[in-house]
Amino acid sequence: MFKHPEGGPPLSLIQVDDLRGKTHQGRWPYSAVGRTVRELVPGLDEHWFEIYGRVALTGEATRFQEHVTRLHRWYDVYAWRYGNPQNREVAVLFNDVTSRKLAEEALRRSERRLRMALDAAYTLAFEWDIPCNEVRRHHSRVAVAPETPEERPSSLEEFCAAVHPEDRERFLANLHAALAHPEQGYRAEFRLCEPDGRIVWVADRGYLECDGQGQPRRLIGLSQDITERKAAEEALRASELRYRTLVEATGAVTWSCPPSGRHVAPQPEWIRFTGQSAEQMLGTGWSEAVHPEDIAGAAQLWKDAVARGVAFVNEHRIRRHDGEWRWMRVHAVPIHDVRGEVVEWFGMNLDITERKRAEAALEEADRRKDAFLATLAHELRNPLAPMRTGLDLLQVLCGDAVACEEPLRIMDRQLRHLVHLVNDLLDVSRISRGMIALRTERLDLAEIIDAALQMSESGLRRGERRLAVDVPPEPLPVEGDRVRLVQVVSNLLNNAAKFTETGGRITLRVLRRGDRAEIRVQDDGRGIPRERLAEIFEMFSQSEPGQDAGLGIGLSIARSLVALHGGTVWAESDGPGRGAVFTVSLPLCNSLPAQPEPQEATDTDAIAKRRVLVVDDNRDIVESLRVLFTLLKAEVRVAYDGAEALRVCADWQPTHILMDLRMPVMDGYEAARRLRANHPDRAFRLVAITGWGQDEDRQRTREAGFDQYLVKPVGVAELKSILVS
Numbered sequence: 001m002f003k004h005p006e007g008g009p010p011l012s013l014i015q016v017d018d019l020r021g022k023t024h025q026g027r028w029p030y031s032a033v034g035r036t037v038r039e040l041v042p043g044l045d046e047h048w049f050e051i052y053g054r055v056a057l058t059g060e061a062t063r064f065q066e067h068v069t070r071l072h073r074w075y076d077v078y079a080w081r082y083g084n085p086q087n088r089e090v091a092v093l094f095n096d097v098t099s100r101k102l103a104e105e106a107l108r109r110s111e112r113r114l115r116m117a118l119d120a121a122y123t124l125a126f127e128w129d130i131p132c133n134e135v136r137r138h139h140s141r142v143a144v145a146p147e148t149p150e151e152r153p154s155s156l157e158e159f160c161a162a163v164h165p166e167d168r169e170r171f172l173a174n175l176h177a178a179l180a181h182p183e184q185g186y187r188a189e190f191r192l193c194e195p196d197g198r199i200v201w202v203a204d205r206g207y208l209e210c211d212g213q214g215q216p217r218r219l220i221g222l223s224q225d226i227t228e229r230k231a232a233e234e235a236l237r238a239s240e241l242r243y244r245t246l247v248e249a250t251g252a253v254t255w256s257c258p259p260s261g262r263h264v265a266p267q268p269e270w271i272r273f274t275g276q277s278a279e280q281m282l283g284t285g286w287s288e289a290v291h292p293e294d295i296a297g298a299a300q301l302w303k304d305a306v307a308r309g310v311a312f313v314n315e316h317r318i319r320r321h322d323g324e325w326r327w328m329r330v331h332a333v334p335i336h337d338v339r340g341e342v343v344e345w346f347g348m349n350l351d352i353t354e355r356k357r358a359e360a361a362l363e364e365a366d367r368r369k370d371a372f373l374a375t376l377a378h379e380l381r382n383p384l385a386p387m388r389t390g391l392d393l394l395q396v397l398c399g400d401a402v403a404c405e406e407p408l409r410i411m412d413r414q415l416r417h418l419v420h421l422v423n424d425l426l427d428v429s430r431i432s433r434g435m436i437a438l439r440t441e442r443l444d445l446a447e448i449i450d451a452a453l454q455m456s457e458s459g460l461r462r463g464e465r466r467l468a469v470d471v472p473p474e475p476l477p478v479e480g481d482r483v484r485l486v487q488v489v490s491n492l493l494n495n496a497a498k499f500t501e502t503g504g505r506i507t508l509r510v511l512r513r514g515d516r517a518e519i520r521v522q523d524d525g526r527g528i529p530r531e532r533l534a535e536i537f538e539m540f541s542q543s544e545p546g547q548d549a550g551l552g553i554g555l556s557i558a559r560s561l562v563a564l565h566g567g568t569v570w571a572e573s574d575g576p577g578r579g580a581v582f583t584v585s586l587p588l589c590n591s592l593p594a595q596p597e598p599q600e601a602t603d604t605d606a607i608a609k610r611r612v613l614v615v616d617d618n619r620d621i622v623e624s625l626r627v628l629f630t631l632l633k634a635e636v637r638v639a640y641d642g643a644e645a646l647r648v649c650a651d652w653q654p655t656h657i658l659m660d661l662r663m664p665v666m667d668g669y670e671a672a673r674r675l676r677a678n679h680p681d682r683a684f685r686l687v688a689i690t691g692w693g694q695d696e697d698r699q700r701t702r703e704a705g706f707d708q709y710l711v712k713p714v715g716v717a718e719l720k721s722i723l724v725s
Helices: 046-058 098-120 154-160 167-182 227-250 268-274 285-289 292-308 355-399 403-431 444-454 458-464 482-498 554-564 604-608 620-631 642-650 670-676 695-704 714-725
Strands: 013-018 023-025 064-067 072-084 089-097 123-129 134-136 186-193 199-210 216-225 251-257 312-319 325-336 342-351 440-444 466-470 478-483 505-515 516-523 570-571 578-586 611-615 635-639 654-658 686-691 708-712
Touching: 023 292, 046 064, 046 072, 072 098, 098 312, 098 458, 134 154, 154 167, 167 199, 199 227, 216 714, 227 440, 251 268, 251 554, 268 285, 268 312, 268 444, 268 458, 285 292, 285 516, 292 312, 292 325, 355 403, 355 654, 355 686, 355 714, 403 620, 440 444, 440 708, 444 458, 444 478, 444 482, 444 505, 444 516, 458 482, 478 482, 478 578, 478 654, 482 516, 482 578, 482 611, 604 714, 611 620, 611 642, 620 635, 620 714, 642 670, 670 686, 670 695, 695 708, 708 714
Parallel strands: 466 505, 611 635, 611 654, 654 686, 686 708
Antiparallel strands: 013 023, 064 072, 072 089, 123 134, 123 216, 186 199, 199 216, 251 342, 312 325, 325 342, 440 478, 505 516, 516 578, 570 578
C-alpha cells in the first residue's frame, strides 16, 4: 500500500500481501520522511508513478501485466484506491505470472515454427466436425473451391464440389473407408479445382477421433500441395515410357548390378533374352551365356572396368534362348553418389548382329573388289608387258629414223598413261585398306624433283608449254619413300600440264620454310572455282569432264601419300581462267647419308656376259624379252612354267632368272624354293616379274627366295640395270 502526499506521487509502503496468506506491515528500512519513491527506489520506471498516481487521484482501479526487467519476472498487477479518498492511498496486488507467460511465449513460437513449416511444405491443417458437418482448412497455401474466407467452415458437400470430377469418387471412397475403420487413419490424393481454373494436387493424411461408443466424431490432419511432385512423376513416367519404347525398339537388354560387378539380383530382361534361370545368372553365371571365344576378353575388360570405376564397352556374342549366337554391343556405366563412390552399375546390351553381318558382307565385298582389281591389273599388265618390250625394241631398231620418231613417241606416251591408270586403281585399293607400306630413306628433294621431271617429260613437252624449275642449291633432306614422293610430284606436274593451254607456263619451285620444305607447282591454266578447292582432293573428283580428265583419283592418292609422310598438300586458285597453285609441305630431317661411290657405267660388254632365263606362261612376253636380250648380246633361254625352268637349270647355269609368279604346272613361288634348294652353291639373281602387285605377293616372293620384285610392264632401262647388277 502506498500513500500519496498532497500533489505528489505515492510515497509510503504500508502493507504487502505475498499471496501466501501472510501480511507484512512496516516502514522502509530507513527513514523515508521528506523523500520521494524515486529516491527510495532508483531506476523505477516512470509509468509506475503515472499509473498509481492516476488511481490515487481519480479512484479508478486498474489492472495490467508488466515485466519487471530488474527481477526478470512477469506480474499481473491490480491497483485500487484504499480507504478515505482524502488519504490518497493506493493498494496494489502483485500476482507472479512468469511461468504462464513463458508457456504462452513457447506456444506462440511453436505455432510460428509450425506455420513456417506448413508454408514451406505447402501444407495446411484441416478439420471435419462430423456431427456438425463442418470442414475447416487452416493456413492454406492451396486455394479451395468454392473460395471462402479461410476460417469459415464449409460442408462436406461443398468441399466435394471443389474436388476434380475424375477424383471425386476415389476421394469419397477413401473417406468412407476411414470412417468404417477409424483405427487405420485417413489417406487420400486428389485434385482440387481452383476458381481461376488451375488444378492443384493435394495429399491428405489424418486420423479420426471417436466418442465413447467408437463412433467417429472428428477428422483432423494435414493436407500437402503435391502439384510439383505429381508433375515430376508424370514427367518421369513419360521419360521412362520413351526410354522403354526406345529400348524395345532397339531390342536392347538392360541390367544393373552392385559396385562389386557381381549380380546379386535376377535381371528379368537378361533372363528373357538368354533363357538362363535366375540362379544361373547370379554372381558371374551370366558369363556362361557368352561365346567361348569371347568370354576371356570380355571378362577381363569387365574386371578392369569395375576395378577402375570406368565405363565398360565391348562387343561380343551372347547365346539367345533359342541357341543362336547374337552379337551384342555391351555398354555399362558406373552410377556415383555425392562422394564420388560407385553405388551401382547400369548396363545395356544392344543387338548388333545385323550390323555385324552387314560389316562382314562389306568386308567380303571389299575383299572381292580388291581381288577383282588385282586380277584386272594382272590381266592388263600381262598384255602391257610385251607391248612395253616391243616398243623398246622398236626404239632400239629404228635408231634415229625420223619417220618413226613421232609414232613411237605417241605409243610410248599412251602406254605410260595406261600403266599409270592401272597403278592408280591398285593404289586406291591399298589406301582404302591402309595397306600402303612406305620404304623410307633419307633423300634430297632435288633427286625427287629430277626423277619427277623425267617421268612427266612427255606430258610437259606436249603443247610447247614453258617450264621453269627453281630448286635451291643446298640440300633439302627428307625422310620418305622415293617412288611415292616422285609419284606425288609427277602427278602435280601432269595435272598442271593437263589443264594448261598450249604455250602456257608451268613453274616448279622448291623452298625451305623453317623446319619444312615446300614444293609448289604453279600454272597459268584454266584455274579452279574457289568453292571446289577442297573437294578436288576427294576420290573420283574431277574439276571438269573431258578426254583428259582421267579417273579423278590422282589428287586423292597424292594427298594420302603426302599424309603418310607427315606432310600436307593444298590448292589455291583465284578462280576459272586464273591458274592454280598446288603446294606440298614436308618435314625436313637433319642430314643426308654419305653418298655411295659412283658405279661404272653399264655397257654392252657387261650384258653380253650374262646368261638369262626367262620364265612366263605368256608366250608374247617370253618372245619379246628373248628378242630384247638377244639384241643386248646376252645368252637367253626360255621356259613356260616352273617345272620347265627346273629342267633347264639342271644342265645350264643362268646368271639371271626372270620369272613370273602365277603359272600352270608349277608356280613361281614353288620353282624359286626348289631352285634355291637344288642349287645352294650357285650364284644367280632371281627376279620376280609379275602382273600382281599386292604387298602380300612381295612378302611371299621374299620368303620363296627371290632377290627382286618387279611389276609388269618393265622398261628396257630397268631390264638393263638388272643384268649389270
